[in-house]
Amino acid sequence: MSQVTLALLQHACVADPAANLAKTLALATRAARRGANIICTQELFQTPYFCQSENYANFALAEKIPGPTTALFQQFARQHGVVVVASLFEQRTRGLYHNTAVIIDADGTLLGRYRKAHIPDDPLFYEKFYFTPGDSGFRAWTTKFGKIGVLICWDQWFPEAARLTALAGAEIIFYPTAIGWHPREKRRLGAKQYAAWETIQRAHAVANGCFVAAVNRVGRERPAGGDGLEFWGRSFVAGTSGEMLAKAGATREEVLLVQVDLAQVDDTRTHWPFLRDRRIDAYGGLTKRMLD
Numbered sequence: 011m012s013q014v015t016l017a018l019l020q021h022a023c024v025a026d027p028a029a030n031l032a033k034t035l036a037l038a039t040r041a042a043r044r045g046a047n048i049i050c051t052q053e054l055f056q057t058p059y060f061c062q063s064e065n066y067a068n069f070a071l072a073e074k075i076p077g078p079t080t081a082l083f084q085q086f087a088r089q090h091g092v093v094v095v096a097s098l099f100e101q102r103t104r105g106l107y108h109n110t111a112v113i114i115d116a117d118g119t120l121l122g123r124y125r126k127a128h129i130p131d132d133p134l135f136y137e138k139f140y141f142t143p144g145d146s147g148f149r150a151w152t153t154k155f156g157k158i159g160v161l162i163c164w165d166q167w168f169p170e171a172a173r174l175t176a177l178a179g180a181e182i183i184f185y186p187t188a189i190g191w192h193p194r195e196k197r198r199l200g201a202k203q204y205a206a207w208e209t210i211q212r213a214h215a216v217a218n219g220c221f222v223a224a225v226n227r228v229g230r231e232r233p234a235g236g237d238g239l240e241f242w243g244r245s246f247v248a249g250t251s252g253e254m255l256a257k258a259g260a261t262r263e264e265v266l267l268v269q270v271d272l273a274q275v276d277d278t279r280t281h282w283p284f285l286r287d288r289r290i291d292a293y294g295g296l297t298k299r300m301l302d
Contacts, residue, residue, distance in 0.1 A: 012273045014155045016182070016221075017041035017049045018245040021263040022229030027056040027071065031079065035086065041265045042090035047116075047155040050095040052227045052245075053163050053186040054109070057099070059227075059241075063234035064139040072101035075123055080112055088118030093153045095160055097186040100125070102142075109141045109162055111186055116154040124149065126162040127171060134192065134239055137164070148174035156272050159183045166211055166224070170296065176218035177285075181275045185211065185224040190241035193230070204242055216252035219279035221270050223247045228261055250278035 019037045023030050034055050041049050054060075056079070060068045073079060079098055087094045093116050100110035100123070109126035125144025129137045148171055150159040159180030165171045166185050175183055189207060191200050215222040225245045232238030246257040247268040256268040279285060295301050 011155065012271055013269060014047045014182075014272055015045050015267060015269045016223055016247060017044075017046035018223060018225040018247070018258065018266040018268075019049065019051050019055070020226060020228060020243055020245045020258045020266060021052070021055075022241075023055065023058045023227060023231065025058060025233070030056045031082075035082070037263075037265050038086060038092075038094070039090070041267065042092050044265070044267055046092055046265075046267060048093040048095070048153070048158065048182070050184045050223060050225050051097050051186060052225045053097045053188040054099060055097055055186075055227075058231045058233045059188045059239060060233055061137045061140060062134045062231070062239060064136050065234070068140065069101075069107065072099040072107050075100050075110060075112060076120060080114075080120060083112070084114055084118040084120060087114045087116055091116045091154075093155050093158070095158070095184050095186065097162065099140075106142055107140055108144055109137065110144075111160045111162055111184075113151045113153070113158070113160060115151075121151045121153065122146075122149065124160040124162070126165060128164045128168055130164045134234075148178060150175060150178040150180035152179075156181050161185055163187045163189060166207065166214075169210075169214065169217065172214035172218055172222075176220050180220055181272050182221040182223060182270070183214065183218075185222070187224055187226040187245075188241065189226055190239040193237045193240050196240065204244070208244070208246070212248045212252040212254070215248040215250060216282075217284060219250050219282060219284065220275055221247060221250060221272075223268075228259075228263060250274045251282075 094114040131138040159175035228243040
């Protein structure tokens with residue numbers, strides 16, 4: 011099918027994982043009833059963004075994949091006939107954890123998982139303490155409603171990840187996300203930081219001739235005390251030429267529903283043949299840290 015409706019679930023999180031899961035399922039149900047074909051959660055939707063501190067107790071939040079949450083979303087996908095992308099804290103084995111998204115087809119089949127490749131380590135984003143860099147590669151999955159790729163948050167800043175996902179056949183790249191401001195920096199740097207985040211992802215759509223869907227959370231969270239982080243919301247879908255198709259608000263919880271026409275991928279790539287004109291013989295330097 012060419013016409014596909016995407017649903018991005020943007021919401022705030024509380025301390026209780028069960029409450030966050032119930033909220034996400036309620037939003038997903040609303041999306042399905044309104045005609046969604048592919049539903050995507052925000053990053054680590056079951057918890058506040060716990061990476062604001064290095065706390066061993068937070069490893070108890072992780073679960074196996076397949077596991078209870080995966081099974082719940084498989085049942086949901088099968089019941090409603092929708093594709094689901096859900097972001098989870100994965101315990102791969104004892105002492106080895108990943109920031110992972112599962113991809114579930116409309117019949118409930120677990121098609122696979124993507125493990126976040128790029129792991130940040132910045133003030134209040136202490137992800138290297140928790141997550142091992144992913145080894146799942148950059149992939150695309152054929153679902154009932156199109157071929158989709160998934161990257162996660164910090165992956166957003168790396169054109170190599172988007173390009174490889176597009177080369178794997180992705181017509182839509184989903185980015186479950188948890189990004190926001192340090193409140194003390196917002197007045198001085200906030201507009202610049204947000205504009206960079208939106209611009210880089212719209213550029214991925216342009217460079218690869220595909221749709222890009224970014225799903226962010228809202229609200230201010232202080233799980234480690236202090237000022238915490240103010241998440242800026244504004245989940246959005248960009249078209250194959252980077253045009254903004256729809257954007258959620260900055261502070262409110264909402265289901266952002268966006269219809270896209272997958273036929274535009276072929277049309278855009280035919281008229282803007284960036285993939286055709288790539289000089290694959292000249293890019294060996296990309297596998298090196300620096301050219302010096």
